[in-house]
Amino acid sequence: DAGVTQSPTHLIKTRGQQVTLRCSPKSGHDTVSWYQQALGQGPQFIFQYYEEEERQRGNFPDRFSGHQYPNYSSELNVNALLLGDSALYLCASSRDSNQPQHFGDGTRLSIL
């Protein structure tokens, strides 16, 4: 049973560019959340998708947007990249509200 898978594993971009990160949830899960984790910090919640809609959003600017497809997979898009966007981006999936979220191993994004 495959867990949460994310692609790519590593990515290097330059300031001002745009990036798309992808996530496939664990089998049987319908809710996908995205987190940003800076070095030495805990993950910070970006947003959550359920039934193809953004259900909840953390304190992130509109440059961060997402999408969920009918098969529950999801994308995170970041526009106008800044140096401060360098981080590990984690995707998590769950079955219902208040159930444990299961994480992928993330995409390491470096901005030059």
Add this chain to the structure above:
Amino acid sequence: EDQVTQSPEALRLQEGESSSLNCSYTVSGLRGLFWYRQDPGKGPEFLFTLYSAGEEKEKERLKATLTKKESFLHITAPKPEDSATYLCAVPISGGGADGLTFGKGTHLIIQP
């Protein structure tokens, strides 16, 4: 505003030396508290969910407990393979979705 504070930030123990990690939280209406383990370069791995004060959960050398203001992760006779960063998290209050607020984690090193 929801807050999760973990202490200590780092802990170095000898193999077999038991100890406890602390997670204190401030949230309006707790809907669960989650413990995760994160290894370097990996996503967080789910350990426990606690829903009400007085609840305890155990898994191998780990036991998690919950009070109305904090949670403890007790590690009994740890082994080097228990070395990791331990994260606790609570669902963001105010809304039916369950994006998580994480603490910064406790970096645990078990020396042989």
